[in-house]
Amino acid sequence: MSKMFVLSDCDNIVHQYLSELRDVEIQKDRTRFRKNLERIGGILAYELSKDLHFISKSIQTPIEVTKGKVLDEQPLLICVLRAAMPFFQGFLDVFDKADCGFVGAYRQEKENRIDIEFLYQATPDISDREVILIDPMLATGKSIVSTVSNLLKIGAPKSLHIVGVIAAPEGIEHISSQIEIPHKIWVGTIDKALNEKSYIVPGLGDAGDLAFGPKL
Numbered sequence: 001m002s003k004m005f006v007l008s009d010c011d012n013i014v015h016q017y018l019s020e021l022r023d024v025e026i027q028k029d030r031t032r033f034r035k036n037l038e039r040i041g042g043i044l045a046y047e048l049s050k051d052l053h054f055i056s057k058s059i060q061t062p063i064e065v066t067k068g069k070v071l072d073e074q075p076l077l078i079c080v081l082r083a084a085m086p087f088f089q090g091f092l093d094v095f096d097k098a099d100c101g102f103v104g105a106y107r108q109e110k111e112n113r114i115d116i117e118f119l120y121q122a123t124p125d126i127s128d129r130e131v132i133l134i135d136p137m138l139a140t141g142k143s144i145v146s147t148v149s150n151l152l153k154i155g156a157p158k159s160l161h162i163v164g165v166i167a168a169p170e171g172i173e174h175i176s177s178q179i180e181i182p183h184k185i186w187v188g189t190i191d192k193a194l195n196e197k198s199y200i201v202p203g204l205g206d207a208g209d210l211a212f213g214p215k216l
């Protein structure tokens with residue numbers, strides 16, 4: 001089973017952002033929808049930063065030399081296009097010196113199953129890096145599994161963090177059973193289940209369409 005961190009396990013402001021993301025009236029405001037994804041990204045990035053390694057550094061202030069701490073190494077952020085973009089921006093605001101990679105993986109509904117089309121990959125070498133894979137909706141988990149298997153063709157990361165806003169239990173189960181390297185999943189919350197179209201219930205609908213408008 002994957003190691004898990006769930007923001008909604010305790011009362012905090014993320015519950016309000018999630019409620020706004022789910023609300024059919026409020027989600028008509030695309031700017032607010034994107035902003036709430038970005039805010040949750042920033043908060044999850046802060047939580048995840050507690051798992052990273054920091055080193056001491058001498059800092060010359062205008063008054064005297066003191067000791068500070070800085071990240072030992074920058075993480076590598078990987079954004080799953082297109083829905084992850086606002087959520088990814090929240091991570092980039094926190095890890096503002098991070099290298100970034102982009103992959104294009106999207107779901108194709110075929111009769112009664114979902115296949116993942118993996119079309120685009122522009123990433124640095126992931127070997128020995130702290131990789132953070134960013135996808136807001138961990139529904140079936142298939143796009144994450146497909147992305148990880150493509151990334152592993154390049155190299156082996158030092159550690160792998162998979163982050164989402166909302167996850168379905170089925171997606172977590174799929175990721176846990178299919179990704180063989182050690183990893184940790186960080187999410188805003190875990191919902192009930194998937195519906196027959198593999199959308200998360202209660203979920204929020206189609207995150208990409210809500211953030212950027214419907215696609216063909």
Ligand code: URA
Binds near residue numbers: 200208
């Ligand atoms: N992608 C979404 O945007 N929403 C879901 O519920 C599942 C996948």
